[in-house]
Amino acid sequence: MSNTTDNQQVEKLIRDFIAVNLLYSTDGFPHKDDTSLLKEGIIDSLGVVELMEFAQKEFGVKVEPLEVTPDNFDSVTKLGVFIRRKRGTL
């Protein structure tokens, strides 16, 4: 994704990815952006790995093992902030 695809698109891409690949949903992402993905059982640990791979491929950011924490991956909002920070656009 180019920098211009951009910041407003980040959350949308995250929502779409989770809906299609982790929820197997045909109706989009049915939760709020700040809903806890882990506490609500929306994703499991393998889902976190998929989100990590998605962030790396889609946004070109390198995710270090120590960065795979609830603070960075537990909601659409948190992941969006993390991706922007990694891309230096926050």
Next chain:
Amino acid sequence: MQFTKNSLKIDAALETDRIVKFIQQTVRQGMRRAGAVVGISGGIDSAVVLPLAVRAFGPERVVAVMMPDKDSDTLSERLARELAAKYGVKPILENITGALEGFDCYRRRDDAIRRVYPEFDDAKGYKAKITLPDDLLESGTLNIFSVVIITPDGKTVTLPLGPKETLEIVAASNLKQRSRMSTLYLHAESRQYAVIGTANKNEHAQGFFVKYGDGGVDIQPIVHLFKSQIYQLAKHLEVPEGIQKRTPTTDTYSAPQDQKEFFYRLSFETMDLLWFALERKISAAEASTVMGMTEVQVERAYDDIIRKQRTTNYLRMVPPELSAPEIIG
């Protein structure tokens, strides 16, 4: 209620009697089976279940089966034999390597490992295991598997695993537990005996078992007990010291691997007490004082236990089914 470091202490003699009666009633009256088949691994859980089964049926009606494969630690069989001898049971050895080769277990697993580490070659002396981060209390990192390679010259290389490789390695390795389940039922059905499970509360509730593998049994006599309580029973039942002192291992991958690094990320002493506190709704603040930990550390442990329980519900689900259709005739 008062939460202390002794909160998990049980009356081991009383609990032993309760379990023995439960096994007798369930297997004899409930299942109409006359004896027990127990897979013995050289670990603490099966070492407790074997003497319980012997007390329930007598040694002549208990079959103890050792089921190593080529990756198993030889110590496991030695300890299993010592255990069986102690309780007067003649053990049966069923090496499952051939069955696993038939399933292509090792090639499937090693192909997935080679996509991450192309030089990996079992035949050249490389060993492997998969692990979770060991820093749960310090950093609260999530449960992401890495593969750890031990090279023939003893170097250790740790590499992150993607979802596809994680799934393929775990699925191939699970063939081991499912082959063992089939073997246990062979011995049970040919004698009209029941397969006695060896899962404890930690394994069952947090999902550290293989569905229709070690989870495929007729009765779960110790699944209500924390691992720390299993050790109390082991002491009461006078399980051989070598087993009581052995670090719990998965004995599944070619490289040595304890259960903490594979799954739990906490010592049993810490995890069991915190889990008990969580179940009794003890605040993180109070638990942290008792445990000598920070509140943040307790919260991380609480979160990890809750997450594991929630994300492994699928393993414990009975296959859902519909009720009978409405009759219109």
